Amino acid sequence: MSYKNQQTLGVGAFLFVVFILIPWLIHVSGRWDFYYTLTSVALLSIASGGVWLTFYIGRINIGQGAFALAGGYVSAILVVKYGVSFWLTIPLAGLFCAVAAVLIGLPILRLRGVYFAMITLVLTEVARLTALALPITNGARGISSIPLPGELSIFGLTIIPDFSTIENVKLAFYYVAAVLMVASFAALYRIVNSRIGHLCRSLQQNEELASSIGVNTAYLRVIAYAISSFMGGISGAIFVAISRSIYPASFPVKDSIDFMLNCFLGGLGYVFGPMLGTLVIYFGWDVLFTTGKYQLLIYSSVLILLMLFLPNGILSLRLPGRKGVRK
Amino acid sequence: MSPILQIKGVTKKFGGLTANNNISFDVNEGEILSVIGPNGAGKSTLFKMISSFMPTTSGEVLFSGERVSNLSPHVVAQKGIVRTFQETTIFKSMTVRDNVIVSHHLRSKANLFGYFLGTAKAKSDEQEFGRSADDIVEFLGLGDIRDELASNLPQGHLRALGIAIGLATNPKILLLDEPFAGMNHDETMRTVELVRGVRDRGVTVLLVEHDMPAVMNISDRIVVINFGEKIAEGTPSEIQENEKVIEAYLGSEDDAIGI
Numbered sequence: 001m002s003y004k005n006q007q008t009l010g011v012g013a014f015l016f017v018v019f020i021l022i023p024w025l026i027h028v029s030g031r032w033d034f035y036y037t038l039t040s041v042a043l044l045s046i047a048s049g050g051v052w053l054t055f056y057i058g059r060i061n062i063g064q065g066a067f068a069l070a071g072g073y074v075s076a077i078l079v080v081k082y083g084v085s086f087w088l089t090i091p092l093a094g095l096f097c098a099v100a101a102v103l104i105g106l107p108i109l110r111l112r113g114v115y116f117a118m119i120t121l122v123l124t125e126v127a128r129l130t131a132l133a134l135p136i137t138n139g140a141r142g143i144s145s146i147p148l149p150g151e152l153s154i155f156g157l158t159i160i161p162d163f164s165t166i167e168n169v170k171l172a173f174y175y176v177a178a179v180l181m182v183a184s185f186a187a188l189y190r191i192v193n194s195r196i197g198h199l200c201r202s203l204q205q206n207e208e209l210a211s212s213i214g215v216n217t218a219y220l221r222v223i224a225y226a227i228s229s230f231m232g233g234i235s236g237a238i239f240v241a242i243s244r245s246i247y248p249a250s251f252p253v254k255d256s257i258d259f260m261l262n263c264f265l266g267g268l269g270y271v272f273g274p275m276l277g278t279l280v281i282y283f284g285w286d287v288l289f290t291t292g293k294y295q296l297l298i299y300s301s302v303l304i305l306l307m308l309f310l311p312n313g314i315l316s317l318r319l320p321g322r323k324g325v326r327k
Numbered sequence: 328m329s330p331i332l333q334i335k336g337v338t339k340k341f342g343g344l345t346a347n348n349n350i351s352f353d354v355n356e357g358e359i360l361s362v363i364g365p366n367g368a369g370k371s372t373l374f375k376m377i378s379s380f381m382p383t384t385s386g387e388v389l390f391s392g393e394r395v396s397n398l399s400p401h402v403v404a405q406k407g408i409v410r411t412f413q414e415t416t417i418f419k420s421m422t423v424r425d426n427v428i429v430s431h432h433l434r435s436k437a438n439l440f441g442y443f444l445g446t447a448k449a450k451s452d453e454q455e456f457g458r459s460a461d462d463i464v465e466f467l468g469l470g471d472i473r474d475e476l477a478s479n480l481p482q483g484h485l486r487a488l489g490i491a492i493g494l495a496t497n498p499k500i501l502l503l504d505e506p507f508a509g510m511n512h513d514e515t516m517r518t519v520e521l522v523r524g525v526r527d528r529g530v531t532v533l534l535v536e537h538d539m540p541a542v543m544n545i546s547d548r549i550v551v552i553n554f555g556e557k558i559a560e561g562t563p564s565e566i567q568e569n570e571k572v573i574e575a576y577l578g579s580e581d582d583a584i585g586i
Contacts, residue, residue, distance in 0.1 A: 187443075195435075195442040195453060202429045205418040212378065212412075213496050214404035214433035223439065 018178050023171060035170035039242065041282050042177035043235040046184045048262035048274035050231030053188065055268050056197070057224045058204035059109065063120030064232045065256035066127035067097040071233030072240040072250060076143040077136060079241075086149035087160065090180075090237050097233030098226040105225040109218070112207075124256040131248035142247035149241055173242050180238065181275070184231055189271045191227075200224060232259075265306060267313020276314055331356040331531055332377070332408075332500055336386035337396070339372050339555075346372040348555045349386065354500070359522065359532045361542045364552035365575060370535040373552070374502055377533070378410040379403040390500070405433060407499035411489040411506070419478040423469050423488055426477050427460040430495035434459075460495065467491045467521060483514045490521060494530070501525060503534040507541045519545045543567070551575065 026034050047064050054061035071093035078084040078092060108119050131137045148163035166172050191197055202210040203217055211217045240246045258281065266277025284302070288295045310316060330353035339347040346369045354360050362370050375381035377388050379398045388396040395403050400410075418426045434456070437449035464473045467487040472480065477488060486506055493501045506522060507515045519541055526532050536542050542549065543563045551559040551566060553575040559566055566572055 190443055190445075194445065195429075195449065196439055198425070198429045199432065201421065202418055205420055206416060208380075208400075209412065209416045209418065209492070211400040212380075212404055212410050213430040213492060214401050214409075216399075216401045220439075 015182070018182070019175070023174070032170060035174045036242075037282065037286070039170070039174045039177045040239075041279050042174075042181040043239055044259070044282065045262065045275040045278040046177075046181055046235040047232045048259045048266075048278050049184055049188050050228035051259045052263045052266075052268070052271075052274040053191070053200075053224050053228045053231075055263055056192065056204060057200045057221055058112070058207070059221070059225075060113070060117035060260070061120050061225075061228065062117055062253075062256050062260050063123035064228070064259040065124040065251040065253065066120075067101065067229040067232030068236030068239070068255065069124075069127045069131060069246075069248075069251040070100060071097050071236030072246045073131060073137055073143070073236075074233070075237035076146055076240050076246045080143055080146055081136075085152065086241055087152040090234050093237035094230040094233040097229040097236075101226045101229035102222055105222045106218075109221040109225060121253065121256065124251070124253045128248045128252065137248070140248060142245060142250075144245035146240060146244045146246075148244070173238075177238060180234065184234075185272060185275060192271050261303065265303070265313060267315035269312055270315040273313050273315050280314065329356065330354060331391060332533070333389040334373075334377065334386075335389060337373065337376055337383050337388065338385045339369070339376060339381070340384045345555050347376070347552075350552065350555075350557045351386075352550050352557065352560055354531060354533055355547075356531055357526065357529065358547040359526050359534070359545055360548050360550065361546040362533070362535050362550045362552060363537070363539070363542055366537075368552045369555040370552055371504060374410065374504055374533075374535055378408060378502055380410070404496060404498075407497075408502065409493050409496045409498035409500070410502040410504065411493045412504055417477045417485060417488055417492065419476075421477055422474050423477055423480070423491075424460055424464060424473040426488060427463055427491050427495045428456050430492040431456040431459060431497075433496050463491050463494050466524065467494075468517075482509055483517070486510070486518060487521060490525065494525060494528070498530055500531045500533060503532060503536075505536055506534060507536060507538040510538075515541050 022034075022038065026032065047068050050067075051061045051064045074093040074096045075086065075089040078089045079086050084092070104123070108116060111119060131142075132139055137143070148169065149160070150164075151158055151162040152160040160172075160176075163169055163172055192200070199210075199215055199220060202213075202215060203220060207217050236251065240250070243250075262277035262281055263274045264277070265281060266273030266275065285295075285299060288299050291298055306314075332354035334350060334352050334354075337347055337350045338345070350373060362373060364370050372381065376383045376396055379396060379400050379402070382397045386396075387394050390406060390408060393406070395406060395408060418429065421429065431452075435452055437446055437452050441449045442452075461470075461473070464470055467490060469484060469487055469491060472484065477485070480488060490501075490503070490506070493503070503522065507518055510518060515538060522532055522534070522545060534542075534545075543566075546563055548560065548562055549566045550557060551569070551572050553571075558571045558575060559569045561569070
């Protein structure tokens, strides 16, 4: 079977599992709570996918929580205070974060390594404090009782019905998150496998050389960071619609770190790494819940061991010898 | 022959230290010009200013009459002045061929969005770059190892790859920073031939080098720098007889300048 056919088959199988098999399994087993878990995984993997892209240009990004929070607030404020349709606020939240990322990125993306990482870590905290301080975000009380998403129609054609008329809202949110996840990762895959990805890799491996062959490194870095933050913003916006509330502490530093860990665990060399990493970490943490007070201890030890023995992520197990992982 | 590159009174100061003091010389189109000098003479600093990796303190560099100093490296590269590095600077985790393909960036006709969408322009770019990369790789004798990871290459091939990366940008002037460093005689002579080949493709070559026999062999003209000052300029035979040059190199071995 050719590589192309294998790919098509893989994508087909994945879509089948996500859109048909999982809803069917949940329907049969009656474990409706899994919808919430899987919806979260889908949304978190979108945000992690963004972080992954900044890794791809050689920057350690521990600040995605800031953009998820910003996206969430943009959506919540637009819906609650200005009556904008939730569906429109998704791209608006993304765009807001992308623009913010350009403004923040221009100065800080000059930094490398641990310096950039530290600044991004601080960003999450800055975002939380900003949300606490601003009048429009309603301070510590946050924004609650956010209405369910309304109808989405284009030229009178209803594409998505009003969520308050839907019987199974959990399933509806699951589909929204899954569709966006598939679209986001399709876009990431396209970026990485086009010449843009090649340029990003040149940036990751040697910025000086990249600029001497004529690559506008500052521009490319900002673009990548903007795309990354866009993904953080849309995932935050949908999260808020699901929980119907947002507070300054909705996306704490721990989330920012988790987004980064998801990438590490899945594999920095693989586009779909963050998706797998998010799934494993999210479910791993839940499974360890049964161990009670040892949960965090076991969880951290396992993560350390995984990074020691699988520095290229879980996906490097399945694809040995690709991308110079092993000769 | 008209000068393609003019270095005019270029000075670089680091605090109280003057690395380059009022250096001026012209580079003619299609020649191989070497900048030589003892260690710490300020050769690499001069190179960095010509390629805008470092701003000048005063003075300027003109390329076809247009100022190119104190800009960004990628802007200078766009204009056609491209630098290879002293260290073996390459994209380590890419194959040889990918190193050269990505370096075709300046020849792109499509923009980033075009590459994302895979427009006709983007596709023709990619085909074109692949063909041209194969050609360059072959030209520099890297054809057999084109699919090898760059990090696995031995020294000599790395140097050739550095030149290949430079060539891929389609430069008018290629700045080579110590292309023969750490090479034995045979490797040096092979690389000298490569550099000549580069010049024969219509590229003006400016190089910084320690290896005197190679410099004497390859250069059309030589500029000598000592303690940040230009002390001589001329053809290899003129340089070999220049009193100041001999003095500057006294203390090192006499045969260092081939006399």
